[in-house]
Amino acid sequence: PSNPTGMISSLEDLQMVADFAVAHDIFVISDEIYEKLIYDEGKKHISIASLGKEIYDRTIVINGVSKSYAMTGWRIGFAAAPLEVAKLMASLQSHMASNPNSIAQEATLAALEGPQDCVAEMCKEFKKRRDYIYEREEAIPMISALKPEGAFYLFVDVSGTYGKSYEGTEIHSAADFAAILIAEKYVAVVPCADFGMPDYIRLSYATDMEQIKKGMDRIEEMVKALA
Incomplete structure (x- = not known):
């Protein structure tokens, strides 16, 4: 689901983006922070990274706990990316902002690994x-x-x-x-x-x-x- 419309990209649209990205050798940044907030029968979240190894290797997934777990104030987000990209992201981030505090990290772990009711x-x-x-x-x-x-x-x-x-x-x-x-x-x-x-x-x-x-x-x- 997207901001601001709340609409969900179809498999066909995602495949079109994936094919274009692979053909032109460019990265896709996929913000999936609303993935658990879907309402209607038959609708589901699909990560573009799941559409094949070539797009998987070109995808940076962005997520966090502020939406699905109502933890906005904890300020925890995370990313998944190819290793060489993740290392560069970490190098840049370390000079721009301090790390999240340990209490917020433990709270996030509890949210992700605990009951999802x-x-x-x-x-x-x-x-x-x-x-x-x-x-x-x-x-x-x-x-x-x-x-x-x-x-x-x-x-x-x-x-x-x-x-x-x-x-x-x-x-x-x-x-x-x-x-x-x-x-x-x-x-x-x-x-x-x-x-x-x-x-x-x-x-x-x-x-x-x-x-x-x-x-x-x-x-x-x-x-x-x-x-």
Whole structure:
């Protein structure tokens, strides 16, 4: 699953990338930190490194415990790469940042090697939130979204509000929409021009249902007040 859309790359798309990388002898950096947060039947995480030895030897996998294990504050990430690449990464990293503390390392070990029931429970809860926030968004006029398959983001197209105004302030971009939303309704969203999609905002549902309901109520109020 990807950020910001929550969509999952198909086997066909991954194979296309793998074939291109092998043909041109380039590396693929595969961020797989949302691999355990998948909601729908039949959908699954596939690592591009699993598609054959040639792409395996050209893949750098990035992962961590901040998403699947809700351990953001522990600041633990890790990578898997061909040995010669890993050694170069370690040489560079050692001059840029200190090592993670031993307590965080032990906590990560416990998360990875311990019972995984909590991950399944959290995934089930995220699915409830995903379904709720998507249904609420789809009921609001002038905006639309992709239904995410994983991660915990909703990618919302707000271009239908362009040319409308809220209490005299006109909307010309997703950034305008987000600025009005936080100033007038105290709801923070991410305008997605930096993701290459300037007509979209990103909502996160990595919070409790009460906050999601409150946020969606306020978004609906704002949109329905546009003139």
